Amino acid sequence: MTFDDLRQRVERFLAAHDPATTERLEFLRARYDAGLAWVHFPEGHGGLGLPQAWQPEVDDLFAAAGAPDNNPHSNVIGLGMAAPTILAFGTEDQKRRFLRPLWTGEEIWCQLFSEPGAGSDLAALATRAVRDGDEWVVNGQKVWTSSAHLARFAILVARTDPDVPKHRGMTYFLCDMSDPGVDVRPLRQITGEAEFNEVFLTDVRIPDGHRLGDVGQGWAVATATLNTERVAIGGRATPREGGLVGMVARSWREHPERRTPELHDRLLRLWVEAEVARLTGVRLRQKLAQGRPGPEGAAMKLTFARLNQQLSGLELELLGEQGLRYSDWTMVRPERVDFTSRDPGYRYLRAKGNSIEGGTSEILRNIVAERVLGLPPEPRVDKDVPWKDQAK
């Protein structure tokens, strides 16, 4: 199928389903069934087996026709992480059951990976899943779970065999968040709000049919999920001055009275770095488009984390007295992270998370050193020790 064929298919679909008169959910379900949800997915699962690069233009065609979208910002984990993993590792039944309501947004997803004792060392996780007939019984605590309070399902990694070394004893599940054993509590962060949650799992029962991949294959499946996260973080296209640098630059232009030579020097240095980082992102996407993905996304994320922190810090200094005022410390539950519509104090504090979430900058430097430069790996004293015998 050529792109023109695809365009005609979208036009025929829109002719048959008038966005103005078709009910929203009905429209989205029909779009999924027509293979126009994510065209790079296979036929029967919302796609047509076409290049992923064509998807943005399909979305543009729908948007131009005034069609409702699936509100992708509200289901970032589902669309960006759960769906590709289910597609890669799921059974046909699982794909049929989960992908359609995930894409339409009827079912929001969250991620139950990190634990208080398993952050950078995710494979150390202690949440246990014990088999009981056709079910698994899960007990443990997860943390840093965004959208857990809104989610219907979660991707979950749990320990199923404590007698083998840590990487081998895990299994990946699809967990129903409406199970009575799931207790979601807000986790308040330094901004005052609670984007994330702690999730306590007490005798949660998961049918074996909701296991993704083989028993003991959890690490391989989780690694696939996390790789999609890094690609998503490093792969965004932005225009010049599109990120935080644009906000600082606007503030600079609007307030000549706040300019000093020292701030000017720092601003110009950061402007250069931000623009070079943007071009590095352009180059990385051009490489990905040629099908040459590598671990370079880790370097990209390192840079963005550092720049966001330096720029948001500079912005507060640039504001002077106004930088001393914070909008609101009231504990709220934001629906999404949005740097642009919030105040500079929030940006400064929230940017601190950029070098922690999705791989700390320290771990990412290890990844660049080992996988890009080929330097020796960190010593791993726990690699061959059964999980139950490890120091905790």
Place this chain on the structure above:
Amino acid sequence: MSEPNLLYTDVEDDLRSSVRALLADRCDPHAVIALYDGDRSLVAPLWKALAIDLGLAGLLVPEDRGGAGASAREAAVVLEELGRAVAPVPFLTSAVVATTALAGTDGDLLAELAEGERTAALAVPLPTTPYGVIPAVPATGGRLTGTVTSVAGALEADVLLVPAATGDGLALYGVAATDVTRVPVVSLDMSRQLADVRLDGAAGTPVIANAEPAVRRALRAGAALLASEQFGVARWCLDETVGYLTQRRQFGRVVGGFQALKHRLADLATGVDSANAAARYAAALPAGDPDLELATALAQAYCSDLAVTAAEEAVQLHGGIGMTWEHPAHLYLKRAKADQIAFGTAGAHRARLAGLVDLPGAP
């Protein structure tokens, strides 16, 4: 804004391979070190091989003037390789800056440069930026008098392109190297040795009247493509250091396995990757693109400091061997530091950017 291709085409990869192979064969690091002890025997045959045998002297010259009609993209690839080998050849000064200054002139000189028969240099101090006042000597009745200090490429040149102040503004004169006195400078970077050029009423041939736009264009092209040389220097420093640290053992371990060193190298690799994108953008924009000046200032503001960082890290992370005369790391440190000043420092390019992107300084 649609972005140009920042990767390399197959043709560019082939060009890189031939330049790299020739340099591996003909540009031994120890011969480059010998330049610092006064032995310049490497320079002339190496330049002849690159300029004539590979035809690089005319890379940027249009085909109807005897050149290859290539774009800055290809010249940038050549400069990456020349930087990687700290090759002591006047490619940047003659094949980029001089030919760009002469673009559009109809005399024989451009064709002769393209053939590699003659080599030229723009007679301005190496730190001259594309943005500021262009240093010029006075010209009276076609006779030029004065001294131009710190000119790169002058020692290798047969012809000097001298900006001269005439009654009608800035003009560019061609002056035979034999008609001037060139005093070699003991240079920080002897792989691009400078010379002070003294003109004592030298007879010049007017090449361009109203030459300011041509000279600025030439300096801009030089600054833009210098970024690719700087990237090449940085790339060598990173690769060589990683290679060494995966061999060198202390405390019973390969030292590249120590996290303190891994993290420094990861940061350096991130910077080198960024320099690649910045340099590529400055080289990939088509002639006349409205973003060219910004791209040039951006590439210089980033790559000139990054190359110095890479060379300084290479010396430090090599430990004692990095301080020796025998190891080539110092060649890259000297080139990187001199390149940082060439065509204006990073600070000069940031100052230009401030004007270009509407970020004015304190009132």
